[in-house]
Amino acid sequence: MNSHVPQAVFRRGRLLLWGACLALAVALPLVFKSGFMLSLLCQIGIMVVFALSYNMLLGQTGLLSFGHAVYFGMGAFISMHTLNMIGKDGGPLVVALLPLVGGLAGLLAGVVLGWVTTKKAGTTFAMISLGIGELVAACALMFPGLFGGEGGVSGNRVVGKGSLLGFTWGPQVEMYGLIVAWAFVATVAMFALTQTPLGRMANAVRDNPERAEFVGYDTQRVRYLMLILSGLFAGVAGGLTALNYEIVTAETLNAHTSGVVLLMTFVGGIGFFYGPIIGAILVTVMQIVIGGMTQAWLLYFGLFFLFMVLMAPGGIASVIAMQRNLWQAGLFRRMVPHYLAVALPILVLLAGLVGLIEMTYALLAGEGVGAGDTATKVMGMQLQLSSMEPWAIALATTAVGVALTRWIGGRTSAAWNETLATLHGDRT
């Protein structure tokens, strides 16, 4: 059969892709040398592992969890306590292996809690995961000895003397190297898992649990095993976060963290292995970069999430996959002018909206309150918020943006539908 030849090519292509991603991750701090960029990259590396572990449940097994931060947080706390326990007896090698301790903690938490949560799938699972998440978060505040109360537990990742191949993990760039190494190993392992009997049966259980039972599989066991393994990788991410920030607070295992990982995984695309990687990168960048620029970042993120759910429920990965299909069918070039054409009105619309939101925020929350005639700084501009002028401009921009987007967007979607019809026509 000739199907083996493209498979071999495909496999080589996949190896190249993995290699390129690793090379990029290693090269990035050479280009972006600032401390800000470095800590951003570190956070991204940790979140990639966390989001991928979450998608083992949501995308691969069809389990919507509202309490995945529990495994992340347990990994972080146990790693931190272990770090503090080994103290001066340890060395850089022990520190480098700490995320494994975090992983084991996450795995154990999965063994204990998963036994309860995975009894049922669907809504029941979602509700129990929410309940357990709240329970553990409440416990975190009740046992300050273990979880450090409000202040959290802190430690120092530079322990003992000497170094491991020259690494002491003290400088942030060395920590970044450790994160990249762990993230790469964890990502490869999680991808490999999707190519095993358990990984495939998790998909089967997601698609049709009844059928899975009638081909000999205990669906409860499949869900349980997937949750345990997912806990393992979430715990590794937790161990990395403990080392990276040298402090772990109760927030690492609360509902907010569970919510963030859900959102980034969903935005990235749960139907593709690499979806959560994109989501983790994008949301972390938004969180830190936009979060650093404006107080209203959560509002923007909410709008963005809404937009994604409505326009591309398959996430960014599905959009990319779609463009790749078009490309392979030679139809991508046909769409490029339309993409460019629709980008302009959307930018206008965004500019208007951002202006309105920022001015409103400045007026309600900032120095603008009652400031009357004093100029307020919004987006780097001195604006007189008490006068009509800036508001009128922002409103007009938004209105023009809406009108243009509707007009050109209508044409774009018509072209899109036509291209899709051609694509499907070509196939059959």
Added chain:
Amino acid sequence: MTAPAIRISGLRKNFGASEIIRGVDLDIQRGERHAIIGPNGAGKSTLFHLISARLPVSAGTIELKGENVIGLKPFEINRKGLSRSFQITNIFHNLSVFENLRCAVLWSLGYRYSFWHRLAGLTDARLRADAVMEDIGLAKRRDTPAGILSYAEQRALEIGITIASGADVILLDEPTAGMSRSETDDAVALIRRVTEGKTLVMVEHDMGVVFGLADRISVLVYGQIIATDAPAAIRCNAAVQEAYLGTGSHSGHEP
């Protein structure tokens, strides 16, 4: 003599106050092709659900190859060599045809919940899935997601998943429902081919299929079996004619 493939005695099933299966006794020998017919609402699908443990029984016993299987879970019964299809197509919609079939063979080949085997390296699973795919005529659709197959193709895949594990007792619930004449003929040929040497129990409305395939036929009316016999004898049976063939609304094709 070896124990029958399936032995049902005193089987009852009630949903609340209404009794759907009202004392069924039935022996199905190994290697037999057995059809269960009866009017709508007679309890045929319920009987299948009881045998395959999709529903718990209210009373009575079911033995599979001499072994009591009451109280076992569906996957446990499947592991003992009983496999079934469904009246409403029950496949893995997002997985390709090939993946559907490979999922169906993994347990019987002993891979269990393994996360240390690479699927691509499991030659036996691939060959078995490919062979079944060839058998059910879906080789051309190997990488097509099962959810976008045509209805007849999905029905064929349903049968493929059912037989792929190599189970020796096969339950087919209305395998040709909703098919055109020519699709039905193909399905009958397929069923005949893939159940060679196995025990087959099927629920079917199409009398052409029933009388063409079955060695013996049981007639189920209001939760009770009123006759079990060879096709020719069933056709002449007065009680059956009265209860079902003559007056029933599902007489379909009489041969």
